Amino acid sequence: MAIREILTVPDPRLKEVSKPVEGGVTDELRALMDDMLETMYDAPGIGLAAIQIGVPLRIIVMDLAKEGEEPQPKYFVNPEIVETVEETLPYEEGCLSVPDIFDEVERPARCRIQYMDYDGFKVDEWCEGLYAVCIQHEMDHLEGTLFIDHLSRLKRQRAIDKVKKAKLRALREDAA
Numbered sequence: 001m002a003i004r005e006i007l008t009v010p011d012p013r014l015k016e017v018s019k020p021v022e023g024g025v026t027d028e029l030r031a032l033m034d035d036m037l038e039t040m041y042d043a044p045g046i047g048l049a050a051i052q053i054g055v056p057l058r059i060i061v062m063d064l065a066k067e068g069e070e071p072q073p074k075y076f077v078n079p080e081i082v083e084t085v086e087e088t089l090p091y092e093e094g095c096l097s098v099p100d101i102f103d104e105v106e107r108p109a110r111c112r113i114q115y116m117d118y119d120g121f122k123v124d125e126w127c128e129g130l131y132a133v134c135i136q137h138e139m140d141h142l143e144g145t146l147f148i149d150h151l152s153r154l155k156r157q158r159a160i161d162k163v164k165k166a167k168l169r170a171l172r173e174d175a176a
């Protein structure tokens with residue numbers, strides 16, 4: 001396993017639409033998912049889409065275990081949202097590709113998803129609460145959409161500028 005670099009805004013690759021995985025879940029894909037999970041734990045974060053490490057495939061990893069709980073890694077290959085409810089749930093979201101920015105996004109409170117898991121088995125289930133928020137946030141990544149794209153243009157630009165500035169500052173500190 002290896003920790004990969006996480007892309008941050010305004011990296012244009014984050015705007016790419018990811019391609020479906022063809023031909024099932026191979027060992028090569030499992031190795032990629034292992035790397036994604038390790039990268040996510042290291043960050044630390046609760047969800048990561050493959051495009052966030054520059055791989056434009058429809059793959060997501062997630063772990064919603066609370067502090068002190070056993071890890072509960074989840075893997076999603078070719079996930080699809082097949083049903084949502086009208087009721088919405090506002091939630092303060094953040095993203096490893098938009099570090100240190102948090103803002104409220106309102107999404108359907110529950111959704112039904114279909115995907116292949118780590119072993120290639122098909123899963124069909126309803127998500128709610130944080131699980132529903134997180135899977136919809138990660139699914140957005142597969143379409144090249146970030147949570148800040150759900151905010152006003154002003155808030156979005158401010159977030160990108162803040163990330164850019166923080167990155168420059170870090171680079172300068174490294175060079176000093």
Ligand code: ZN
Nearest residue numbers: 094095096097
């Ligand atoms: Zn994200």
